[in-house]
Amino acid sequence: MKKIMVAGTSSGSGKTTITLGLLKALIDRGLKVQPYKVGPDYVDTEYHTRVTELASRNLDMFLVQEKETLNQLFKKEAHLADIAVIEGVMGLFDGFGISKDYCSSAGVAKQLACPVLLVVDGKSASTSVAAVVKGFLEFDSDLDILGVIVNNVASLNHYQLIKTAIETYTTAKVFGYLKKDTSLSLPSRQLGLVPDRELADVLDKISLVATRLEETVDLDGILDSLQDEVVIYEEPIYPDFSEITVAYANDAAFHFYYPDNLELLKKYGVKLREFSPLKDITLPEADLYYLGGGYPEEFAKELADNQAIREQLLKKHEAGAFILAECGGLMYLGRSLEVAEKSYPMVGVFDGISHMTDRLKRFGYCYGVLEEDTLLGQTGDKLYGHEFHHSVFETSEPTSMEMIKKRDNQQIATWRGGYHKKNTFASYLHLHFYQQPYFVENMLQTIQKERKQ
Numbered sequence: 001m002k003k004i005m006v007a008g009t010s011s012g013s014g015k016t017t018i019t020l021g022l023l024k025a026l027i028d029r030g031l032k033v034q035p036y037k038v039g040p041d042y043v044d045t046e047y048h049t050r051v052t053e054l055a056s057r058n059l060d061m062f063l064v065q066e067k068e069t070l071n072q073l074f075k076k077e078a079h080l081a082d083i084a085v086i087e088g089v090m091g092l093f094d095g096f097g098i099s100k101d102y103c104s105s106a107g108v109a110k111q112l113a114c115p116v117l118l119v120v121d122g123k124s125a126s127t128s129v130a131a132v133v134k135g136f137l138e139f140d141s142d143l144d145i146l147g148v149i150v151n152n153v154a155s156l157n158h159y160q161l162i163k164t165a166i167e168t169y170t171t172a173k174v175f176g177y178l179k180k181d182t183s184l185s186l187p188s189r190q191l192g193l194v195p196d197r198e199l200a201d202v203l204d205k206i207s208l209v210a211t212r213l214e215e216t217v218d219l220d221g222i223l224d225s226l227q228d229e230v231v232i233y234e235e236p237i238y239p240d241f242s243e244i245t246v247a248y249a250n251d252a253a254f255h256f257y258y259p260d261n262l263e264l265l266k267k268y269g270v271k272l273r274e275f276s277p278l279k280d281i282t283l284p285e286a287d288l289y290y291l292g293g294g295y296p297e298e299f300a301k302e303l304a305d306n307q308a309i310r311e312q313l314l315k316k317h318e319a320g321a322f323i324l325a326e327c328g329g330l331m332y333l334g335r336s337l338e339v340a341e342k343s344y345p346m347v348g349v350f351d352g353i354s355h356m357t358d359r360l361k362r363f364g365y366c367y368g369v370l371e372e373d374t375l376l377g378q379t380g381d382k383l384y385g386h387e388f389h390h391s392v393f394e395t396s397e398p399t400s401m402e403m404i405k406k407r408d409n410q411q412i413a414t415w416r417g418g419y420h421k422k423n424t425f426a427s428y429l430h431l432h433f434y435q436q437p438y439f440v441e442n443m444l445q446t447i448q449k450e451r452k453q
Contacts, residue, residue, distance in 0.1 A: 001078055002226040003112070004146065005038075007088030007105040008119045009132055014151035015119045016044055016193070017184060019087040021209030023051045025219060026083060028210060034081035036074065038105045039089035040365075040386045040430060042256040042293070043193045047186075048087070050196045051206055055259035059086065059112075061103045062096060062365040063384060063432035067111065072233070073260060073434060074112055079231035083223075086114060092136060096365055097408035103365070106143055115146040115226060118172075122162050123152040123180065130165040133172050146225055147173035149217060152180045159216075173225075176217030184209055195295075197252060241444045242269035243451070247286035251276035253303060254328055256293035261433040264440050275309075277332065278302050283312040287447050288322040288375075291329025293430055297356050297391065300337050304344035317349045317424050322375055322447055325426035327389055330354075330419070333426050334393060350419050350426065352395025362387035368401030368418055368429060375425045375446055376439075383418075384436075385429035393428070395419070401427065423450070 006022060008015035019035075026033045035048035035056040040063055048056035057077055064070045078084040088105030095104030109116050118136060120129055129150065137145055148166060153159045159177040166174050184205060187194045196202045213219065246265055248257065254277065265272060273284045278299060283289075296303055303310075313333075317323055325333050331354040333347045338355045346354075368383045370376070376383055383401070401418035404411060418427035433440045 001081055001084065001229055001231050002223065003078065003084040003086070003114050003229075004222070004226055005086040005088055005105060005109045005114045005116045006119060007092040007109070007116050008090075009121065009136065010091040010094075013091075013119045013121045014178065015088055016047075017186070017209055018119050018149060018151065018178060018213070019085065020047055020051055020206045021178075021213045022219075023048060023085055024206050024210035025213050026085070027052060031082040032080070034077045034084045036084060036086040037089070038086060038108050039103070040388075040432075041089065042258075043195055044087060045259075046255070047193070047196045047202070047206075050202065054081075055263075057260060058258055058432070059108050060432065061107060063386065064434045065384060065436065069434055071111065075231050075233040076235070079233040083226075086112075088116075092116065092118065093139065099408070100140060106140060110143060113144075115144045117146050117175070117222065118148050119151055120148055121152050122150040122154075122158065122177070126158070126161040127165040127169075129162045130169040133166050134170045137170055137172060145172065147175045147222070149175055150177040153177040154180060173221075175222055176213070178209070178212055178216065181212075184212075195252070195255065197255070238267045238269070239441060240269045241448060242271070244269075244288070244444060244447055245271040245273060245286045246288045246290055247273040247275050247284045248290035249277050249292065249329070250274040251278045252294075253278055253296050253299040254292050254294040254332070256326070256328065256430065258432055261431075264433050268440060268444055270444070277306060277309050277313075279306070281306075281308045283309055283316065286321070287451060288324060289313065289316060291323070291325040291332060291426075293327035293329065296328045296331050296337060297339050300339045300342075300344040303332065303337075303346065310345070310347045313347050314349060317347075317422060320423050320450070322450070323349070323424040323426070324375060325424070326430050327387070327428050330393060330426040330428060331391055333424070334395070349421065349424055350395055350397050352393050352397060352419075354391045354393050356391050358390070360388070360390060361392050362389055362428060364388075364405065366403055366405040366413075366429075368403050368427065370401055370418075372400050372420060374400060374420045375423060375443055376431075377442065383429060383431060385431045387428045387430070389428055397421070400425070
């Protein structure tokens with residue numbers, strides 16, 4: 001197995017486009033490619049999965065607190081692949097706070113001993129690009145920067161100027177370039193890229209990027225520079241909870257789930273069922289209903305029009321069924337959702353109104369300290385996650401967590417969050433189930449205990 005990380009000098013450098021093209025080019029060569037993403041992102045991983053037909057995995061130092069657990073999350077898929085391709089997050093050294101190693105692409109690359117392919121933006125520059133590359137090379141000598149791809153090149157002559165400058169003033173190898181072409185760009189909305197499931201021509205665009213990379217990048221040279229290694233992974237033994245069924249919402253409105261979360265449930269024997277709050281008219285029978293994040297605001301009318309599912313979910317809540325909701329799921333469980341001055345009725349578990357705003361209200365890593373026993377833990381437990389939303393949830397419902405954000409060992413913000421009613425728990429937190437040992441096992445035991453009463 002070989003491995004490589006595609007990282008950028010900053011957000012917007014082109015690493016996602018080049019990662020997607022590289023995934024497709026390697027697939028076209030007959031390789032089994034396992035994709036990964038540094039950080040908590042959901043949308044980029046869906047693109048990876050679309051290209052490779054293998055679920056892309058998140059590698060996140062904050063969401064998964066134990067170093068060895070994160071290493072095992074990498075190994076459990078990598079050992080089955082010919083090559084693992086990791087897309088970085090933001091700029092190479094950008095993480096949580098000023099640490100170059102914490103929650104950054106560089107930190108993950110060093111932890112996994114993974115070579116880095118650095119994407120630099122060549123727009124409106126030539127020799128200055130060499131200064132940027134030199135800075136990245138010298139900033140952390142423990143990092144293995146394999147070489148460089150130059151993005152946004154105006155012409156072959158422009159590329160030759162940049163390449164010659166980089167190789168004259170630094171020790172970096174330049175593997176090639178991608179010419180500037182707006183037709184290759186993928187559309188965005190407030191939380192990043194528009195999800196691939198909403199785009200009809202996404203694979204055509206990615207295939208075109210792959211073709212361009214084959215023409216202008218030395219892919220053979222990149223592959224030959226990577227070391228083959230044997231990855232050994234031993235699957236842990238999990239207790240059996242096969243009597244439990246979890247139904248999770250999965251459609252265009254709700255699809256932000258970490259594949260590792262769903263697969264971990266399966267490892268405990270849990271039966272998984274999908275349902276669509278947009279299209280289904282009957283809610284499946286289950287012990288836990290899991291409503292992940294997504295874009296309920298983009299489909300507010302359709303969600304409101306599906307009165308049957310809304311009423312059935314409310315009845316399940318009132319009857320004591322377990323419900324776990326994250327971000328968009330919280331918005332759906334409120335009384336109404338207001339978008340562009342229009343109000344749409346939602347489920348009504350919580351007496352609250354979600355309002356869409358024109359800017360991010362919460363962004364980044366944080367944790368909640370539980371102030372009461374809930375489905376996810378007991379009083380005093382910490383729930384690690386991230387928030388990323390433009391909406392606000394206005395309610396008089398009591399909160400169940402003190403939310404805390406720390407950066408560089410300094411507490412920079414606190415607020416109230418999380419709502420617990422009967423057996424329903426909802427918050428803006430996106431959660432990774434591997435965050436603590438026995439996190440899922442404790443949750444399943446809570447459900448199992450209720451079933452036996």
